[in-house]
């Protein structure tokens with residue numbers, strides 16, 4: 001069999017400006033939301049809190065994971081927060097914080113959004129969107145390329161209607 005080469009994924013380091021007090025406020029809101037988790041099956045509470053860039057009031061919108069006896073109907077904290085925001089007509093995530101209180105000391109892989117949430121976050125993200133992942137000391141901060149290197153985008157090549165109404169792009 002011939003050797004195949006997988007593409008290199010290289011994302012240069014990047015400086016960002018972020019108010020530490022705001023980051024802390026968002027993490028605290030996510031932690032508070034996690035206390036409302038309904039997770040009788042996984043016993044793994046998750047909390048999310050976000051601020052939308054197109055929200056003049058810059059309100060903090062939260063979500064938590066809501067499980068179901070039919071496991072597939074479970075909803076993640078991040079998507080609950082995002083659908084609450086988008087239902088208010090907001091489309092651009094400025095900051096989204098996520099906390100997993102039971103694994104704050106664990107490696108990042110035990111605290112990051114699931115694949116489905118990564119795709120949904122990117123749908124409402126811009127180049128400025130930041131993802132804050134709660135941890136033992138300071139949060140880990142990612143941007144979209146670092147969270148989801150190869151997101152799916154519907155373009156004119158695969159769709160007749162490439163720009164969804166009210167899209168954040």
Ligand SMILES: [Zn+2]
Nearest residue numbers: 076113114117
């Ligand atoms: Zn998820």
